[in-house]
Amino acid sequence: MLPYKSLIQTDRNSSVSLYIQVCNSFISLITNGTLQPSDILPGSRVLAELIGINRNTVKLAYEELVNQGWAESIERKGVFVLSKLPIRAKTVLPQANKNNSIQEPFIWTNNFKNAIPSKNLQKNILTIDDGFPDVRLAPVDLLMREYRSLSRRFHGRKFLHYGSSKGSEHFRVSIGNYLSHSRGLTVSPENILITKGSQMGIYLATQLLLHPSDNIAVGMSNYLSADDTFKYAGANLLRIPIDDHGMDVDYLEEILLRSKIKAVYVIPHHHLPTTVTMSAERRLKLLNLAKEYRFAIIEDDFDFDFHYDNKPYLPLASIDHNQNVIYIGSISKTFAPALRIGFMVGSSAFIEAAASLRELIDRQGDTLLEEAFAVLFDNGEMERHFRKSLKIYKQRRNFFCSMLTSDFNDKIEFRMPEGGLAVWSNFDKKIDIIRMSDEALKKGLFIDNGNFYKNESFFTNGLRMGFASLRENEMVEALGILKKILH
Amino acid sequence: MLPYKSLIQTDRNSSVSLYIQVCNSFISLITNGTLQPSDILPGSRVLAELIGINRNTVKLAYEELVNQGWAESIERKGVFVLSKLPIRAKTVLPQANKNNSIQEPFIWTNNFKNAIPSKNLQKNILTIDDGFPDVRLAPVDLLMREYRSLSRRFHGRKFLHYGSSKGSEHFRVSIGNYLSHSRGLTVSPENILITKGSQMGIYLATQLLLHPSDNIAVGMSNYLSADDTFKYAGANLLRIPIDDHGMDVDYLEEILLRSKIKAVYVIPHHHLPTTVTMSAERRLKLLNLAKEYRFAIIEDDFDFDFHYDNKPYLPLASIDHNQNVIYIGSISKTFAPALRIGFMVGSSAFIEAAASLRELIDRQGDTLLEEAFAVLFDNGEMERHFRKSLKIYKQRRNFFCSMLTSDFNDKIEFRMPEGGLAVWSNFDKKIDIIRMSDEALKKGLFIDNGNFYKNESFFTNGLRMGFASLRENEMVEALGILKKILH
Incomplete structure (x- = not known):
């Protein structure tokens, strides 16, 4: 038996x-x-x-x-x-x-049972998003023309073969020039890895830096996908308060006195979700702490290009290049989200290792698309696009904020953001944002329900309201629907 | 002081x-x-x-x-x-x-110090590659026309926004139809995740299946990037002999009697590097073992589409769908390597978790490109491409092999492959492949040096010689250079 x-x-x-x-x-x-x-x-x-x-x-x-x-x-x-x-x-x-x-047919580990489903998928309805660019403004057709034209030309055919996992050499030179002109960040192509958007930069840096039970310092409120990436590596998240001047580096210093920290993740321009910008003083102090305590700074500067009121601060990386800072940026976030292009800057040894890891993940990017973007950077189209968008987004920000002030004075508390594409909006405690989101959807408006911005220590009744992707008439319509629901 | x-x-x-x-x-x-x-x-x-x-x-x-x-x-x-x-x-x-x-400014772990640099990057010289498609045959321009045209159309604009991390819904339906027609694999869109090439499928599956010191069975010779992906997850590789009928499943069974194995990685069509095809008997036995010992089969079937002598075997996944098999395929490998598109098929829960992980890695693919490919699948262009290529590649295989026989009879031992895009070539022991590769480069021919195919238990003096990307006159030129070096 x-x-x-x-x-x-x-x-x-x-x-x-x-x-x-x-x-x-x-x-x-x-x-x-x-x-x-x-x-x-x-x-x-x-x-x-x-x-x-x-x-x-x-x-x-x-x-x-x-x-x-x-x-x-x-x-x-x-x-x-x-x-x-x-x-x-x-x-x-x-x-x-x-x-x-x-x-069960075989054993596997599902770490993602409680994952919050991604929001803001493409929809054909009016949407107040998280702060995405208006794809109607991007010179997509110029890009596509280059893309197609490259693939037809004899010399472009080679870009259909396997290429470098760091990205197109030409594009890395173009991005290097752009970083140097736009933000005083002078680096060589071997310091640059072309990613599929900033998320890949966060993932690669995390995998190289963090082991299970390593500490990483993050904002009390923070970009949820970054938090999830750190948690996936088994890291321990230490939450640092964020106030009007950005991350509280004095608080961080106190933690450093008693705990070893491997890395600090910051979004120094327009913190996500709350849009505050880190002060120059704190930036310098953070850099000094990094040197003293030998931790890496992951600087997620996806929002650098849109700053309305004065010149943006230079990145931490441009003060301290190739030393403690791993600098991450995105073109998807300024052009069109579905065209996945971003970059990561670091020491050449770090970039080399990240490229090796990237080979295991997806081998390489779309070289042809990178080459097409390189043309747009080289011939000034991208700069024109940034300049034009900045002007339009500033008008939209002002219009959106004035509507919030006039129509939602007792419902929504906000501060006009200095840059970025969204307004951090604190809703009156009596308003149930989840119900509001549901009701809005019935009336033809998609607006998030706020769960994406919460974590175990941050649960403000708040939402990011993206203004950049809406024309003024669309804002009037969208906020009109919201007003009806809340009044 | x-x-x-x-x-x-x-x-x-x-x-x-x-x-x-x-x-x-x-x-x-x-x-x-x-x-x-x-x-x-x-x-x-x-x-x-x-x-x-x-x-x-x-x-x-x-x-x-x-x-x-x-x-x-x-x-x-x-x-x-x-x-x-x-x-x-x-x-x-x-x-x-x-x-x-x-x-050192901060502490990080470089697991990639000894990584073998990727080979076969785009070069403007004559190349005998690892078995890549001829990008000149692919209907790239039709694809690009769709890509550009979609981005200009009003309804296509939505594909520039964020989309699903599983890939375009439309494309998953198209791939589902293709899998059903071509290989009797009947699955729903929720069983499909669109990847950036087969490598991403291997990476995602590995991360969900393998923990540090878990066992995975792989071929004695095996695809190095897959091995590296398993090692990166900390897994322990158990090497199973590969003979003329594919992986030796009796040997595998003996190991299963004493060791717990979480997964088996197989390339049942045209094993990489040695191009052998797994017999039907062994396929069934492997499936039975998987059920008995509850392990997952990662079936890497990147080479399914090109099979010359008889109908290809149906995938393991089509016998045992949604149960023990995770099925991985590639379009990059049949179209153009730099256009990163592949797919992974599994149970909906597994695919759901893989999609959540993928959100942490690169958020999503290029929806517009996926939609453009979907059009090519739907209107029959892809099938025409496969049919046309199959005919040409068969001629090229025959021509290449006859040249190997006539000109390298005493230098290279090989068996004509039933499918795939490369000939596994065992060089005479007296030939130093590394030196041969160096000398070829000086004479204007890129050919690999064989290091990519070696591992701790496989070090045959062999090379994969890709015939598919070379026209007959190019083969004559390439093999002519090689002949001069070896004689």
Whole structure:
């Protein structure tokens, strides 16, 4: 007889009744071949004693097996596995996979059961987004023309072959020039890796920097996808308060006195979600702390290009290049989100290792697209695009904020952002944002429900409201719907 | 006085001279703020005693510090940190980062120091590659026309926004139809994730399946990038022999009797590198073993589309769909390598989790490109492309193999592959492939040096020689160069 005592596992605390558990165990033994067609099952009394359950429970289990077509009962002889087994069971017990691990075909780890589904997918309805660019402003057609034209030209054909996992050499030179002109960040192509958007930069840096139970300092409120990336690496998140001047570096210093920190993640321009900009004083202090305590700064500067009121601060990386700072930027966030292009800047050794890791992840980017972007950077189209967008976005910001002031004075508290593409809006405590989001959708407006901005220590009744992707008439319509719901 | 004894670290075995090491240590103390402007340095006699080196060495170090502009020597008073420090040292000692760990700005782990650099980058010279498609055959311009045209159309504009991390819904339906027609693999869109080439499928599956010290079974010879992906996850690789019928599943079974295996990675069509196809009998046995021992099969079927002599076997996944098999395929490998498109098929729960992980890695693919490919699948262009290519590649295989037979009879041993785009070529033991590769390059031919195919248990003097990307006249030229070198 088979060692049923160890083969048949039951759990009295399970919500699945005991006889179903026993039945499922037998189905597994049959489908995995341990029990063969025509094999006899142990007598109900014997099995009951072996596995310590009531004999009637075993009988019920056998009845269920017979009913489902796995076994047959032959009078005075016993219960046998069906001699001619069906290929596939017609009915599967509904709780089988949830509660009886023996039914899972193989073992894997799902770390993402509670993942918040991504929001702001493409929709054909009016949308107040998280702060995305208006794809209607981007010179997409110029890019596509280059893309197609490159692929037709003889010399462009080589870009269809495998290329470097760091990205097109030409594009890295173009990005290098752009970083130097726009933000005083002087680096060579070997300090640059072309990513698929800033998220890949965050992922690569995380994997190189953080091991399980390493500490990383992040904002009390923070970009959820970055937090999730750090958690995925097993890192321990230390939350640092964010006030009107950005991350509280004095608080960080106190933590550093007692804990080893491997990295600090900052969004110094227009912190996500709250849009505050880190002061120059704090930037310098953070750099000094990094040197003193030898931690890396992951500087996510995806929002550098749109700053309305004065010149943006230079990145931390441009003060301290190639030393403690890993600098991450995005073109997807300023051009069109679905065209995944970003960059990561660091020491050449760090970039080299990141490129090796990237080879394991997706081998390389779309060289042809990178080459096409390089043309737009080189011929000044990207700069024209940034200048034009900046002007339009500033008008939109002003218009949007004046509407918020006039129409939502007692409902929404906000500060006009110095840059970026969204207004951080604190809703009156009496307003249920989740319900508001649901009701808006019924009226043809998509607006987020705020869950994406919350974490275990930050649960303000707030939302980012993107103004950049809406024309003034669209803002009037969108905020009109919101006003009706809230009044 | 500062605790110089612990602050100044020297290494007598280093190739960097001692005085430079001391000098570099002081530069670190100055740049990290431990030593402030105008601080006095310890007397040379005192320091020499403290750290146990010759006093003259300390003097030399101080001279170097003064020369580099970090310190000033004031007669009869001593050496002081410069009161007005330069922002940046003009000269950095070349060996500083390599040998003096105190100079490293932060701690990170480089798992990729010994990575074999990717081969077969785009080159404008004649190339015998690893088995890549001929990009000149792919209907790239049709694709580009769709790509551009979609981006201009009103309804296409939505594909420039954020989309699903699983890939375009439309494209997943098209791929579903293609899988069903071409290989009897009937799945729904929720079983499909669009990747950036098969490598991303391998990476995602690995991350969900394997934890540090988990076992994965792989071929004795195997695709190096897959091996590296498993190793990166900390997995333990168990090597299974590959013979003329593919992976030796009896050997695998013996291992399963004593060891728990989480997953088996197979390339059942045209194993990489050796191009053998797994027999039907072994396929069924592998599936049965997977059920019995509850392991996952990662089926990398990147080469399904090109099979010349008879109908290809159906994938393992089409016999056992949604159960033990995670099925990975590639369009980059049949169209153009730089256009990164592939797919992964699995249970909806597995695909859902993989999509969540993918959000952390690069958020999503290029939706517009996916939509453009969907059009090419829907209107039959892709099928035409496959049919046309298959015919041409078969001719090229035959021509290439006949040249190998006639011109390299005593130098290269090979078997004509049933499918795929490369010939596994075993070179005579007397031939040094690395030198051959170097010499070929000098004569204008790029051919790999074979290191990519070796691992700790496989070191045949072999090479994959891709025939598909070469026209007959190019083959004559390429093999002509090789012949001259080897004779």
